[in-house]
Amino acid sequence: MDVSYVNPFIISTVNVFKKMIHTEVKPGTPLLKNQPYPTYDISSVIGLSGEATGSIAFSFPKVVGLKVVSEMVGEKIKTVGQELTDGIGELANIITGNAKKDLSEYKLSISIPSVVIGKNHMLSAPKGTPTILVPFTSSIGNFAMEVSLKTK
C-alpha cells in the first residue's frame, strides 16, 4: 500500500508546530489503524474531497490541547470552550492547507474543521478507507494525527 500521501501532512505538522506553537514535534512510526479504538480527548476533523476523498484528524489529550492553544494565541487558556475548539480547529486547518499544496494531484478541497470533545472518544473511517495513524511526541506532550484517504 502506497501511503506516501501521508508525508506532506507529517512535514506540515512539524513545520506549523515549529512556527506557530514554538515547539519541536517528532513523528513516530505510522501505523495502519484497522479498527476504531480510543484516541484522546479533543479532536479536530477535516473532510477532504476531490480526486481522493477522506478526512484528517488531529487528536490531543485535554492538557496538551490547552497548552497548544495557549502557545498559539499567546495567553493561558485554562478551560474547554470555544477558544480551545477554535484554536485546535484553526491549527488543523493551517496544517491541512499547507499539506494540500504538496498533494496537488488529488485536487483536494478541504471542509471546515469539526472539533470533537469527549474523553477517550473514538474516530472511525468507513470500511475500505485505510486510516494511517501517526503518533507525535513533543516537550508539551503527545498527540496523534489520523489520515484516512481513499484514492480513486
Next chain:
Amino acid sequence: MDVSYVNPFIISTVNVFKKMIHTEVKPGTPLLKNQPYPTYDISSVIGLSGEATGSIAFSFPKVVGLKVVSEMVGEKIKTVGQELTDGIGELANIITGNAKKDLSEYKLSISIPSVVIGKNHMLSAPKGTPTILVPFTSSIGNFAMEVSLKTK
C-alpha cells in the same frame, strides 16, 4: 439569517429514514447552536466544501444508533464496532448526497463520513460558522442533525 439551506437536509433525512430504516421521523424546531454542548454517543460527521464550506453531523444515543443500523442492514447489531460505524456513516452519506442535489448553487463536494464514538461528546464548528441543530423524534428514539455552513 437565511437558513433555508437546512431544509434539503431535513427533507432528505425524513425520506431516507422512511425508505431505508422503515421509520417515520419528525423534525423539531431548528435551533441556532451558539456554543459546544454535549450531543449524543455516536456521531457521523461529513465535511462540505465548494461555494460554501461546512459540515453536517448526525448524532445518536448508542441504543438508537444500534436500532437504526440493525434496521438498515436487516440483522440485529448489538455491539459498538465497525458494523455500527459503517452503517451510521453510510446513512449520513446517503442523506447528504441526496440533499446536495437540492443545493446545486453551492456546488458542494462531500467528504467521507468520520464516525465519532464517545459518551456525550460535543461537536463544535469554528466561530463565524453558524450551526443549526435540528432535533428529530421517532418511534425508535431521538437523534439530532447539526448543519454548519458558511456561505461565501
